Each structure stands twice: as structure tokens, then as C-alpha cells.
Amino acid sequence: MxxxxxxxxxxxxxxxxxxxxxxxxxxxxxxxxxxxxxxxxxxxxxxxxxxxxxxxxxxxxxxxxxxxxxxxxxxxxxxxxxxxxxxxxxxxxxxxxxxxxxxxxxxxxxxxxxxxxxxxxxxxxxxxxxxxxxxxxxxxxxxxxxxxxxxxxxxxxxxxxxxxxxxxxxxxxxxxxxxxxxxxxxxxxxxxxKGSLRMRDVLHPQDGSEKAELPWTEGALAAVGAKYTLSDKLWLYLKNYAEKHRARGNGFGFGLVGSDDVARTLFARYYKDGSEILVSRGEGVSPRRLTPRECARLMGFPDEFRIPVSDTQAYRQFGNSxxxxxxxxxxxxxxxxxxxxxx
Structure with missing residues (x-):
């Protein structure tokens, strides 16, 4: 053929x-x-x-x-x-x-x-x-x-x-x-x-070594936009939810990752609260969601891959990919x- x-x-x-x-x-x-x-x-x-x-x-x-x-x-x-x-x-x-x-x-x-x-x-x-x-x-x-x-x-x-x-x-x-x-x-x-790659390989470095890509990163350092940081209210809810299930002996709860970690599975539901993969921003501050570009990298798509849809749709698409x-x-x-x- x-x-x-x-x-x-x-x-x-x-x-x-x-x-x-x-x-x-x-x-x-x-x-x-x-x-x-x-x-x-x-x-x-x-x-x-x-x-x-x-x-x-x-x-x-x-x-x-x-x-x-x-x-x-x-x-x-x-x-x-x-x-x-x-x-x-x-x-x-x-x-x-x-x-x-x-x-x-x-x-x-x-x-x-x-x-x-x-x-x-x-x-x-x-x-x-x-x-x-x-x-x-x-x-x-x-x-x-x-x-x-x-x-x-x-x-x-x-x-x-x-x-x-x-x-x-x-x-x-x-x-x-x-x-x-x-x-x-x-x-x-x-x-x-397994483990040869870590989250540092997909996260935005936020140090100016990559160009800003609006609307996800901005400024000279290409810092992740503030909208990806969880509100204090949502972060408190997720912590309380996890503690409630931990007390019952269940494994439900958020997944917090740093640059040295490997993430849980990215699901299509990520757009809801991002709880399965939250990026730590340090002790005492709320973590953030992945950006759609970081989700693309986490699925192995090249940075040239175009993402012409809203964040909600992008999260669904990469979670289903x-x-x-x-x-x-x-x-x-x-x-x-x-x-x-x-x-």
C-alpha cells in the first residue's frame, strides 16, 4: 500500500x-x-x-x-x-x-x-x-x-x-x-x-532562562502567573479534606510536589482544583497548579506544541492524552x- x-x-x-x-x-x-x-x-x-x-x-x-x-x-x-x-x-x-x-x-x-x-x-x-x-x-x-x-x-x-x-x-x-x-x-x-526525570525537567524555572509565554508566564524572569496559585481558602479546604480522610485511614488527598519529585497521574479533572499535582512554593504559602505548558511537558509534548484553547480545556486535553x-x-x-x- x-x-x-x-x-x-x-x-x-x-x-x-x-x-x-x-x-x-x-x-x-x-x-x-x-x-x-x-x-x-x-x-x-x-x-x-x-x-x-x-x-x-x-x-x-x-x-x-x-x-x-x-x-x-x-x-x-x-x-x-x-x-x-x-x-x-x-x-x-x-x-x-x-x-x-x-x-x-x-x-x-x-x-x-x-x-x-x-x-x-x-x-x-x-x-x-x-x-x-x-x-x-x-x-x-x-x-x-x-x-x-x-x-x-x-x-x-x-x-x-x-x-x-x-x-x-x-x-x-x-x-x-x-x-x-x-x-x-x-x-x-x-x-x-524510573525517576531519571524529575519535576524540575518540566516546571518553569522562573529565572529568566526561558522566554515568557503569556498567559502562563510573564516578565523578565518568566514567572508563573499569580492566577495559578491556590487561594488560601481552597488550600485550607484541601488540607482539611486530606486530614479528614487520613483520620479515617483513607488515602484521599492532594499531591504536593517539588522539583525533585515525580508526580501522580495527571487526570482530565485537573481543571477542577489541581489537587492531584500541586507545586510547592515553600513552607507557609499556598501551592500552585501546573500551567498548561507544564502539563504538556509532563505528557512529553514539545514546547512547540500549540495550545489554542482555554486552561480548562487544555487541562482536560492533556489529562486525556x-x-x-x-x-x-x-x-x-x-x-x-x-x-x-x-x-
């Missing part, structure tokens, strides 16, 4: 293009993108301009033939509950079974129907670690059976922690599939020691096998 060592890929549930960044870097050409959220599309299109506009809701694309032929399918599909009934019961009722029934109504179904129709040489899927345990493991069982038995792909999966590449604990499951039986192996991954360096490494070990299959 693609020659001269190149390959064509599609980017489904694309978010702001984290997976695309990885596959662009190994010589791929994106020929189709789908993303439901209008604000995420705005960010995506700002960073990948001059192309066909991003398609919206993939569930509304009934004619899969409209998707261009491609070599690789990428999808960070959201996990939705699966309604799984026994095949024997469905047979007794004369109903259809397999992924067309078990995955219907979930976003994985749209991945499966495109794989079935277009038969790309390879795919990469990403999801939260808990996909494996969702609904007692039955959700993941349907996914694996669909990909291997019904669609005929050779499948490998592994949970990878972004902390190997970034100062953030973030575990995600990665599923890699090839249409042909290739000698793909997770043993080929090069995973740096993939950790780019993780998938650069996965793309790297996929590439030789893609070359063998595609040419």
Missing part, C-alpha cells in the same frame, strides 16, 4: 494527536483522523494544519469505505461498559454473537468494524490499565477474542508506566497487533530507569516489523 519505506496510518479517537506524534516521527503519513470533541479538534488542527479537517464522531460514519486505505490503525479508544451475554444463550435465541453483538454500543466496536473492513497490516490501541480488570476481566476477554479469533490478528499487550520517560506515574495498557505472524517482542523496548515518549518507543519497535510486512 505504501512504498519507499513509508506507510499510511489513521488516527481514531485522536484527542490532541499524541499517538500521531509518535508515528509521524517514524515516517508515517496520516490519511484520516477522527475526534469527537470540538475543543480537542481545535488543538489537533492547530498542530497539524493544512490537512483534511478532522472527522467528528466515528460512530456516525456508517460507510467504512469512506476511510482511506491504510497500513496502520491507531486508536486510544475510551473504555465503555460492555454488555456481555453468553454465546450459547444468543444461539438459543437465534441472535448474532461475536464482536458485532458483544461490542455493539461500545467505542471498541468502531475499531473492530474498521479493522474488519480495511484489514490494515498493523494496529496500536491504548487504554487505561484497568481495562484488563473491568467487569471481572470480561471486557478485556471480548477485546482479545475479537482481535485474535474473529479478526485474525496476532496480538501482544503490555502495561507500560510513563515514569520510565517522564516524571509522572502513569500506567496504560498498550495493544499491538499485526495481520501477519511477525517476531514482535516487548523485550525490544528500551525503558530508562497519551504520554508521547512511551508511544515513540512502541512505534520504534513496531517499525521493523511494519517494514517487513508493508515494504
Amino acid at each position: 505504501s512504498g519507499a519505506g513509508g506507510f499510511r496510518f489513521i488516527d481514531l479517537f485522536a484527542g490532541i494527536g499524541g499517538l500521531r506524534q509518535a508515528f509521524d516521527r517514524i515516517g508515517g503519513e496520516c490519511v484520516f483522523t477522527s475526534e469527537y470533541n470540538a475543543f480537542a479538534r481545535k488543538t489537533y488542527e492547530a498542530n497539524f494544519p493544512g490537512e483534511t479537517p478532522v472527522f467528528g464522531d466515528i460512530t456516525q460514519l456508517e460507510d467504512v469505505s469512506l476511510i482511506p486505505d491504510h497500513d496502520v490503525l491507531l486508536a486510544g479508544f475510551p473504555c465503555q461498559p460492555f454488555s456481555i451475554a453468553g454465546v450459547s444463550k444468543k444461539n438459543a435465541l437465534g441472535r448474532q454473537h461475536g464482536f458485532a453483538c458483544e461490542a455493539q454500543g461500545t467505542l471498541f466496536f468502531d475499531v473492530a468494524r474498521i479493522l474488519q473492513a480495511k484489514r490494515p497490516a498493523a494496529f496500536l490501541l491504548e487504554n487505561v490499565k484497568n481495562l484488563q480488570s473491568h467487569d471481572g476481566g470480561r471486557t478485556f476477554e471480548v477485546i482479545v477474542r475479537t482481535l485474535r479469533e474473529e479478526l485474525g490478528y496476532h496480538l501482544w499487550y503490555r502495561v507500560i508506566d510513563a515514569q520510565h520517560f517522564l516524571p509522572q506515574h502513569r500506567e496504560r495498557i498498550v495493544l499491538v497487533g499485526f495481520r501477519e505472524d511477525v517476531p514482535f517482542s516487548w523485550e525490544d523496548l528500551c525503558l530508562p530507569a 497519551v504520554a508521547v515518549p512511551v508511544f515513540c518507543e512502541v512505534a520504534r519497535i513496531m517499525r521493523p516489523h511494519m517494514r517487513a510486512v508493508i515494504g
Whole structure:
């Protein structure tokens, strides 16, 4: 389908293009993108301009033939509950079974129907670690059976922690599939020691060594704007909330980090109060939230990455994104096998 060592890929549930960044870097050409959220599309299109506009809701694309032929399918599909009934019961009722029934109504179904129709040489899927345990493991069982038995792909999966590449604990499951039986192996991954990067590597230095980037930093020192500092009232509330749960033996509470630390997972809810990752400003003063640029760095996006949306939307987008360096490494070990299959 693609020659001269190149390959064509599609980017489904694309978010702001984290997976695309990885596959662009190994010589791929994106020929189709789908993303439901209008604000995420705005960010995506700002960073990948001059192309066909991003398609919206993939569930509304009934004619899969409209998707261009491609070599690789990428999808960070959201996990939705699966309604799984026994095949024997469905047979007794004369109903259809397999992924067309078990995955219907979930976003994985749209991945499966495109794989079935277009038969790309390879795919990469990403999801939260808990996909494996969702609904007692039955959700993941349907996914694996669909990909291997019904669609005929050779499948490998592994949970990878972004902390190997970034100062953030973030575990995600990665599923890699090839249409042909290739000698793909997770043993080929090069995973740096955890903790090799710390928060100092993503925080604004505030010493004039970087240029100010309004509206997040300002002045000759490129100091973080005052609006990112928590109000005394909110800081007191968070401390009292944490103390209340600590007294009950619960682990709920804020996460305070300094330059030598590794952060908790950045979630899409960060826009609410920033409590999972608060940057210490010293004893006796309220901490601050990360700026959107610091969130981008924490997810492995380059400083050239454009953020054309409000802080609220940016926090949601980076919290929902993939950790780019993780998938650069996965793309790297996929590439030789893609070359063998595609040419």
C-alpha cells in the first residue's frame, strides 16, 4: 500500500494527536483522523494544519469505505461498559454473537468494524490499565477474542508506566497487533530507569532562562502567573479534606510536589482544583497548579506544541492524552516489523 519505506496510518479517537506524534516521527503519513470533541479538534488542527479537517464522531460514519486505505490503525479508544451475554444463550435465541453483538454500543466496536473492513497490516490501541480488570476481566476477554479469533490478528499487550520517560506515574495498557505472524517482542523496548526525570525537567524555572509565554508566564524572569496559585481558602479546604480522610485511614488527598519529585497521574479533572499535582512554593504559602505548558511537558509534548484553547480545556486535553515518549518507543519497535510486512 505504501512504498519507499513509508506507510499510511489513521488516527481514531485522536484527542490532541499524541499517538500521531509518535508515528509521524517514524515516517508515517496520516490519511484520516477522527475526534469527537470540538475543543480537542481545535488543538489537533492547530498542530497539524493544512490537512483534511478532522472527522467528528466515528460512530456516525456508517460507510467504512469512506476511510482511506491504510497500513496502520491507531486508536486510544475510551473504555465503555460492555454488555456481555453468553454465546450459547444468543444461539438459543437465534441472535448474532461475536464482536458485532458483544461490542455493539461500545467505542471498541468502531475499531473492530474498521479493522474488519480495511484489514490494515498493523494496529496500536491504548487504554487505561484497568481495562484488563473491568467487569471481572470480561471486557478485556471480548477485546482479545475479537482481535485474535474473529479478526485474525496476532496480538501482544503490555502495561507500560510513563515514569520510565517522564516524571509522572502513569500506567496504560498498550495493544499491538499485526495481520501477519511477525517476531514482535516487548523485550525490544528500551525503558530508562524510573525517576531519571524529575519535576524540575518540566516546571518553569522562573529565572529568566526561558522566554515568557503569556498567559502562563510573564516578565523578565518568566514567572508563573499569580492566577495559578491556590487561594488560601481552597488550600485550607484541601488540607482539611486530606486530614479528614487520613483520620479515617483513607488515602484521599492532594499531591504536593517539588522539583525533585515525580508526580501522580495527571487526570482530565485537573481543571477542577489541581489537587492531584500541586507545586510547592515553600513552607507557609499556598501551592500552585501546573500551567498548561507544564502539563504538556509532563505528557512529553514539545514546547512547540500549540495550545489554542482555554486552561480548562487544555487541562482536560492533556489529562486525556497519551504520554508521547512511551508511544515513540512502541512505534520504534513496531517499525521493523511494519517494514517487513508493508515494504
